[in-house]
Amino acid sequence: MDALTAHLSVLGHGLVTTVQLTVVTTIGAMLLGIVVATLRISPVPLLRTIGTLYVEVLQNLPLLALLVLFVFALPQIGIQFPLFTSAAIVIAAYQGAYLAEAIRAGINTVGKGQAEAARAIGLTFSQSLRYVILPQGLRAVIQPIGNICIALLMNTSLAAAVGVVELTQAANNVNLVEAQPILIFTGAGLAYMLLALIIGQFTGLLERRLAIVR
Amino acid sequence: MSILHNSLTRRRSLALAAGALAVALGATACGGGDPSTPALPGKPAGGGDLIQAILDAAPVATDAEIPAGSTMEAIRKRGQLIIGGSLDAPLLAQQNPVTGQVEGFDADLAKLLAKYITGKPEVKTVTIGTQTREAMLQAKSVDAVFQTYTITPQRATQVAFAGPYLTSGLAVAVRKDDTSIKSAKDLNGKTVIVGANTPAVTALPEVAPDAKQVAFATDPQAIQALLQNRGDAYVQDFTLLASGAKANPGMKVVGEPFTSEPYGIGINREDAQFKEFVNNWLKKIQADGTWAKVWKATLGSVVEGDAPTPPVIGSVEGS
Numbered sequence: 001m002d003a004l005t006a007h008l009s010v011l012g013h014g015l016v017t018t019v020q021l022t023v024v025t026t027i028g029a030m031l032l033g034i035v036v037a038t039l040r041i042s043p044v045p046l047l048r049t050i051g052t053l054y055v056e057v058l059q060n061l062p063l064l065a066l067l068v069l070f071v072f073a074l075p076q077i078g079i080q081f082p083l084f085t086s087a088a089i090v091i092a093a094y095q096g097a098y099l100a101e102a103i104r105a106g107i108n109t110v111g112k113g114q115a116e117a118a119r120a121i122g123l124t125f126s127q128s129l130r131y132v133i134l135p136q137g138l139r140a141v142i143q144p145i146g147n148i149c150i151a152l153l154m155n156t157s158l159a160a161a162v163g164v165v166e167l168t169q170a171a172n173n174v175n176l177v178e179a180q181p182i183l184i185f186t187g188a189g190l191a192y193m194l195l196a197l198i199i200g201q202f203t204g205l206l207e208r209r210l211a212i213v214r
Numbered sequence: 215m216s217i218l219h220n221s222l223t224r225r226r227s228l229a230l231a232a233g234a235l236a237v238a239l240g241a242t243a244c245g246g247g248d249p250s251t252p253a254l255p256g257k258p259a260g261g262g263d264l265i266q267a268i269l270d271a272a273p274v275a276t277d278a279e280i281p282a283g284s285t286m287e288a289i290r291k292r293g294q295l296i297i298g299g300s301l302d303a304p305l306l307a308q309q310n311p312v313t314g315q316v317e318g319f320d321a322d323l324a325k326l327l328a329k330y331i332t333g334k335p336e337v338k339t340v341t342i343g344t345q346t347r348e349a350m351l352q353a354k355s356v357d358a359v360f361q362t363y364t365i366t367p368q369r370a371t372q373v374a375f376a377g378p379y380l381t382s383g384l385a386v387a388v389r390k391d392d393t394s395i396k397s398a399k400d401l402n403g404k405t406v407i408v409g410a411n412t413p414a415v416t417a418l419p420e421v422a423p424d425a426k427q428v429a430f431a432t433d434p435q436a437i438q439a440l441l442q443n444r445g446d447a448y449v450q451d452f453t454l455l456a457s458g459a460k461a462n463p464g465m466k467v468v469g470e471p472f473t474s475e476p477y478g479i480g481i482n483r484e485d486a487q488f489k490e491f492v493n494n495w496l497k498k499i500q501a502d503g504t505w506a507k508v509w510k511a512t513l514g515s516v517v518e519g520d521a522p523t524p525p526v527i528g529s530v531e532g533s
Contacts, residue, residue, distance in 0.1 A: 068435070071439075072435065072438050072439070072442070075442040076442075080442065080443075080444075083428065083444070160410065160429075160431070161410075161430075161431040161435075162430065162431075162435075163407075163428045163429055163430050163439070163444070165429065169410065169429060171345075172344075172345055172410060172411050173411075173415050173416075173429075175345050175411075176344070176345075176411055176412075176413075176415055176416055177368060177416055178368055179348050179366070179368050179369040179371075179372050179373075180348070180372065181345050181346055181347075181348055181349050182349055185345070
């Protein structure tokens with residue numbers, strides 16, 4: 001156990017970075033997901049095409065490839081962000097595509113009559129989305145959104161490959177000194193599991209609070 | 215939701231996805247860096263033949279050296295040596311995409327050991343991360359680890375080390391136009407790029423406690439990051455830096471190596487017999503000049519001067 005306890009500050013720093021990255025990215029991905037899902041159901045064909053393109057491109061490329069491209073290829077054309085920011089942008093964009101599909105599924109559960117009624121009483125497209133469709137649609141997919149957030153948490157470990165010292169990289173660095181991979185990565189794994197359990201509990205709670213009783 | 219949603223046909227969305235992927239791949243190709251960079255830096259033409267000649271002349275163990283029930287006998291029966299190593303380390307162990315052969319100092323030594331035990335240079339390389347080497351050896355998933363495995367007292371409590379078979383050191387590289395950094399001591403207060411899971415991660419804070427460290431997964435990424443101003447310097451093994459500087463005119467190596475890294479061959483900790491066998495083999499190839507020939511054909515292609523004197527077997531704490 002000494003291998004873990006002797007390096008608590010390094011591992012703690014990594015854990016904090018992982019949590020920060022997860023929180024920032026979840027917020028970004030959620031906003032992006034709502035926007036892209038809206039694009040995909042909008043009445044304008046061009047916007048629908050943009051939404052579809054976004055989802056298909058980002059879902060069908062590996063996250064690690066996207067990260068490496070963003071961090072190393074963009075500076076070639078003069079665009080460069082700090083590493084943490086780069087990782088946050090890429091993971092948010094990537095998970096945003098998955099969230100968009102989950103949210104779109106939620107929107108599709110809302111009865112057609114609801115949208116028709118909303119338009120009939122004079123709400124605009126965006127008003128009907130904001131007041132009628134999204135509030136009901138999002139409630140229906142809280143659990144899938146929670147699952148995507150857990151996947152997002154696990155995916156933050158890929159930021160280690162582009163120089164962000166989060167929990168996985170911190171564990172790597174500790175292991176480099178201590179040479180006890182099983183102990184150290186079990187410890188890091190338990191920390192990830194704990195975070196995932198917290199997300200899972202939170203989404204469970206939200207779902208019970210907000211579930212639509214039909 | 216038909217008021218809001220007019221779904222695309224499946225065929226059309228597939229075509230869109232294919233188009234988008236083509237665009238994305240095109241972008242990847244553009245980001246691929248300098249096309250004139252050779253795939254295998256520092257590898258002289260005909261290096262493969264040179265190694266073949268060395269392998270043909272290499273010694274084979276007598277039956278007396280391989281007692282029944284030993285690890286060596288198991289390897290001889292199997293007909294190939296299974297090692298843990300890398301396939302992406304230039305000059306040390308890098309798979310040639312054309313021939314499929316793994317080339318470099320570590321890889322060639324592994325072939326020599328395979329020949330010594332089985333009579334033919336058959337090596338199966340299991341690519342392992344630096345974080346799983348101890349576990350792989352303890353589980354006997356591999357016979358030995360050839361992966362610039364620095365001998366440290368902490369690691370020696372988990373695995374046994376034969377060797378050291380090579381001594382190298384960490385050095386500093388900077389961008390060509392940089393004159394502010396002349397040695398490792400000048401790194402204080404600077405942002406320094408290191409390879410993730412390399413000895414530099416722990417060695418840098420000892421020479422430059424105030425340096426800010428950024429780690430990248432692979433050597434080409436770290437070089438790219440240095441050239442893109444993500445850090446002021448790049449700390450890495452001297453020979454790797456030398457080969458990197460040869461392929462990338464935008465960077466240069468400054469000063470002498472500031473650490474001494476003894477590399478050992480990782481072996482299961484319980485297997486004292488195999489460790490002694492490997493140590494005897496190392497002494498043999500050092501004495502007959504094979505070691506120097508392999509060095510010259512691999513690392514020697516980017517470092518000027520003759521092959522260095524090989525390290526004394528067992529000379530390091532932990533070996």
